[in-house]
Amino acid sequence: xxxxxxxxxxxxxxxxxxxxxxxxxxxxxxxxxxxxxxxxxxxxxxxxxxxxxxxxxxxxxxxxxxxxxxxxxxxxxxxxxxxxxxxxxxxxxxxxxxxxxxxxxxxxxxxxxxxxxxxxxxxxxxxxxxxxxxxxxxxxxxxxxxxxxxxxxxxxxxxxxxxxxxxxxxxxxxxxxxxxxxxxxxxxxxxxxxxxxxxxxxxxxxxxxxxxxxxxxxxxxxxxxxxxxxxxxxxxxxxxxxxxxxxxxxxxxxxxxxxxxxxxxxxxxxxxxxxxxxxxxxxxxxxxxxxx
Amino acid sequence: xxxxxxxxxxxxxxxxxxxxxxxxxxxxxxxxxxxxxxxxxxxxxxxxxxxxxxxxxxxxxxxxxxxxxxxxxxxxxxxxxxxxxxxxxxxxxxxxxxxxxxxxxxxxxxxxxxxxxxxxxxxxxxxxxxxxxxxxxxxxxxxxxxxxxxxxxxxxxxxxxxxxxxxxxxxxxxxxxxxxxxxxxxxxxxxxxxxxxxxxxxxxxxxxxxxxxxxxxxxxxxxxxxxxxxxxxxxxxxxxxxxxxxxxxxxxxxxxxxxxxxxxxxxxxxxxxxxxxxxxxxxxxxxxxxxxxxxxxxxxxxxxxxxxxxxxxxx
Numbered sequence: 001x002x003x004x005x006x007x008x009x010x011x012x013x014x015x016x017x018x019x020x021x022x023x024x025x026x027x028x029x030x031x032x033x034x035x036x037x038x039x040x041x042x043x044x045x046x047x048x049x050x051x052x053x054x055x056x057x058x059x060x061x062x063x064x065x066x067x068x069x070x071x072x073x074x075x076x077x078x079x080x081x082x083x084x085x086x087x088x089x090x091x092x093x094x095x096x097x098x099x100x101x102x103x104x105x106x107x108x109x110x111x112x113x114x115x116x117x118x119x120x121x122x123x124x125x126x127x128x129x130x131x132x133x134x135x136x137x138x139x140x141x142x143x144x145x146x147x148x149x150x151x152x153x154x155x156x157x158x159x160x161x162x163x164x165x166x167x168x169x170x171x172x173x174x175x176x177x178x179x180x181x182x183x184x185x186x187x188x189x190x191x192x193x194x195x196x197x198x199x200x201x202x203x204x205x206x207x208x209x210x211x212x213x214x215x216x217x218x219x220x221x222x223x224x225x226x227x228x229x230x231x232x233x234x235x236x237x238x239x240x241x242x243x244x245x246x247x248x249x250x251x252x253x254x255x256x257x258x259x260x261x262x263x264x265x266x267x268x269x270x271x272x273x274x275x276x277x278x279x280x281x282x283x284x285x286x287x288x289x290x291x292x
Numbered sequence: 293x294x295x296x297x298x299x300x301x302x303x304x305x306x307x308x309x310x311x312x313x314x315x316x317x318x319x320x321x322x323x324x325x326x327x328x329x330x331x332x333x334x335x336x337x338x339x340x341x342x343x344x345x346x347x348x349x350x351x352x353x354x355x356x357x358x359x360x361x362x363x364x365x366x367x368x369x370x371x372x373x374x375x376x377x378x379x380x381x382x383x384x385x386x387x388x389x390x391x392x393x394x395x396x397x398x399x400x401x402x403x404x405x406x407x408x409x410x411x412x413x414x415x416x417x418x419x420x421x422x423x424x425x426x427x428x429x430x431x432x433x434x435x436x437x438x439x440x441x442x443x444x445x446x447x448x449x450x451x452x453x454x455x456x457x458x459x460x461x462x463x464x465x466x467x468x469x470x471x472x473x474x475x476x477x478x479x480x481x482x483x484x485x486x487x488x489x490x491x492x493x494x495x496x497x498x499x500x501x502x503x504x505x506x507x508x509x510x511x512x513x514x515x516x517x518x519x520x521x522x523x524x525x526x527x528x529x530x531x532x533x534x535x536x537x538x539x540x541x542x543x544x545x546x547x548x549x550x551x552x553x554x555x556x557x558x559x560x561x562x563x564x565x566x567x568x569x570x571x572x573x574x575x576x577x578x579x580x581x582x583x584x585x586x587x588x589x590x591x592x593x594x595x596x597x598x599x600x601x602x603x604x605x606x607x
Contacts, residue, residue, distance in 0.1 A: 039398050090585070096397055097344050101540055102584045104533055108577025116570075224529070228409060231402035239398065265417065272410040276391050279403060283394035 009139055011258050017146040019253025020153025021215055024208030025226070026233035027160065027245050028201020034177045034240020035197055036092045041103035043205055043230055044223030045110045050076045050206025051218035052114065055123045065128040069210045073203045080202025084195050092194075107223050114220040122217035145214060152211060156204075157246045164242060173197060177240050232275050238285030248286070296547065300465055303551055307454045311447065318446040320562070324555050325453040326514050329460055331539040331550035333507035338536065339545025340468060341500050342480030344397075346532045347404025348508055350388065350411050353527030355381040355509025356516040357415060360428040363517070368434035374456070374513045381509020382502050384411075389501040393494065405529055412527040428522035442518075449518045456514060460507055467503070468547065476500055480545075537576065540583060543590030552591045 029043040053072035057063040063071065091099050127145060135144045164170035175183040176190050184190050209218065216226060232252060237244035255274065260267040279285070310321050330352050337343045358380030359373040367373070392403045415422045422428055435441040440448045467473050475496055478486045487493050516522045525531060534557075542553025564572050587594045 033398060039401070041401070087585075094584075094588075095342075097338060097342075097540075097544065098584050098588060100344050100346075100401070101537075101580050104537070105577045105580030105584065108573045108580065110577075112571060112574035112577060116574075228402060228405045231398065231405065235395070235399040235402045268413045269410060269417070272406045272413075275406060276403065276410075279395060279399060280391050283399065285399070 006140065008258075010142070011261055012254055013140065013142055013150070014146065015254030015257035016250055017149040017153075017253070018215060018257060019250035020149050020157075021208050021212035022229060022233055022253055023153060023157065023246050023249035024204050024211070026230040026249060027242060028198075028204045029230055030234045030237065030240060030242060030245045031173070031197050032201050033234060035173065036088075036194055038088060038092055039096050039099045039103070040088070041100060041227060041231075042106040042110070042223060043103075043201075044209075044226050045107055046076050046080060046202040046205040047209030047212075047226075048110070048114060048218060048220075048222040049079070050209035051125075051213045051222070052118060052123065053206075054210035055125050055213065055218060056118075058126060065131070069207065072210050073206045076206035077199045077203030081195050081199035083202075084198035088198065089191075089194070111220045111223065114222075118220070120220060122219040123213070125213040125218070127214060149211060149215070156207075160204075160242060169193075169196070236275065236278055236282075236285050241285065244286050296465075296469075299548065300461070303461065303548065304458050306551075307458055310454075311450055318450045320558065322446055322450045322453050322518055324558050325450070325457050326511050326518070327535070327538060327558065328550045328554045329453075329457045329511035329514070330508050331535050331542075331554050332461065332464055333504045333511065334535055334539055335544055335549055336464070336467070336476075336500055336504040336507070338539065339543075339549065340473060340476045340480065341497055343393075343497065343501075344401060345392070345404035346401055346529060346536065347388075347392075347407045348504075348535050349527055349529070349532040350404075350408045351381040351384055351505040351508035352512035352515070352531070352535075353408075353411060353415070353522075354384045355512030356522045356526045357422055357428060357512075358509070359513030360431050360516040360522045361421065363431045363433055364428070368432055370433050370436050370452070370517050373433070373517055374510055377513025377516070378506045378510040381512065382506040384509075385502040385505025386498075389498050389505070393497050393501060404532075408527060408529050408532055412524065415524060415527055422524075423522075425524055427524055428516070431516065431520040431522075433517045433520060446518075453514050453518060456510065460510065464507075465547070472496065472499075477545075537580065540580075540590055543592035543594075546590070546592040549590055549592055556591065 025044070025047050028046075029040060032038050032040060032043075050069075050072045053075060054065075054068045057068035057071060058065060087102070091102055131145045131148055133144050134141050135147050137147055162170075164173060172183065172188045172190075172193050175186070175188055176193050180190055209216075209222075216222070229252070233245055233249045236252070237248040252271075256267070256271050259270050263270060307325070311318060314321065330348070333351075334345075334348045337345060337348075355377035359377035362373045362376040363370075366376075388403075388407045392400055392407070395403060416424055418424070433442060436448060436452050440452070442448045468476075475486065475491055478491065479493055479496060483493060512526060515526070538553045538557040539549050540553065541556050542549035542551065560575075561572065564575060568575070583590065
């Protein structure tokens, strides 16, 4: 009995670490989709870019892990803002088909560039020594890296929640999500809100990509192959529902880990069926801010 | 504006003339014809209903597997195989439509991706039935209607596939020209308003979804019969996005989009695969970005704009 309990605890823990990475990857997409109704299927590109920047800075330039992650996050976030100002902005009013085509195009181009620069194989990340051991956290002994992921994820989700619920900027974001015209007419600069949110969303994706690089390896197929998982988190939580995204990402991570452990053969089939069943009951997700 | 009837006739005449113009390219021609059928069926959803999906390969793949398994285990008769492929895909359309059509936009895209991945995984796991990752092999197809055996030069294959496409196009054009087709466009333009004036939106979209699925299934069945092989990547997200891109190159919701986009895509792919295979995705990605920002509406819209300009300058 206690063996089973131990097993369930550790599966839950591993699932939570995986879910935290998914949350970081998906939360930016949820916000940009809720704010600008912009269906950006290329969101994973930013995560991949963050991962590549971190790995390269560490292996070629000898930058320490945390500094490399911070540099990658800042660079990708800035690049995201530039992209928003130059290209994405022109598509907010466009039909969804054009947004999808734009993001597929962006995905193809970045996959090709990644393959040209780094080759087709996954880039191993050399974790610093303080992340390689195992750590006793009271409920069990787990790899330090996973404990770190859970800790960082928890801190960031609190920060994101506080940023949205407790700051003036967060209030303008919420106002713009709920009613863009009304927000504009009370003097909120919605365009700046868009740009900053897009930049923060891409920065979070880059953070998820680089911190999670040992869990979800960085390779050119990254934006394609993980796309469906970001979309599941966003769609099941309901578009623009940031707190829901955390709950769904964690639930998905845990359920996926448990199913894969007990039924390795049917794992992928079952998890998709579960997602379909959930959306069959709640076509707009659990708590949508917007039916986008 | 040239009347659609004349252009429709030209399309069918073009299919009939191709073997005489380019007898050495019949295999390529057959591939193009099958892909046109698949892209045309997707046009019904993307172009006319305004439902953007990345899951159309699901129906193509189900049709291909159904026709292949039918040939292996039931009968080598190709026309019955086509029916089997179309029917299996229609059933897949009913089942997945029941889930997908409750959602729109991003959720719909996610569910369509999940459908393809789910079916791909099922086909991969059911190795005894589908051949798993090696694909479905050893299919042997009998003569069409008991009369025309498939030949080495691919003549029968081409005529067979082109005939099916021509018939499907006749169905497609009467659909989009009918009140039913117009109601789909109405739903695309403003779903809420169509509901408000009493259009049974869910039933209309469901019907269109199943018709599109069946048509894609027939395309998949043709592919399985002509190639006598079904590859697992018939059920893939990559193939789904390729079909969408082919359609977009020509133009979605513009009647001839598939007929222009598919040949352009396949010929480009053929050429670039020879000249610069490593960078194919780079070029196609840049092309997509170019279309979005420079030529929304694809080739059909662009040709339309050019002819209008020429006419205006003459007048």
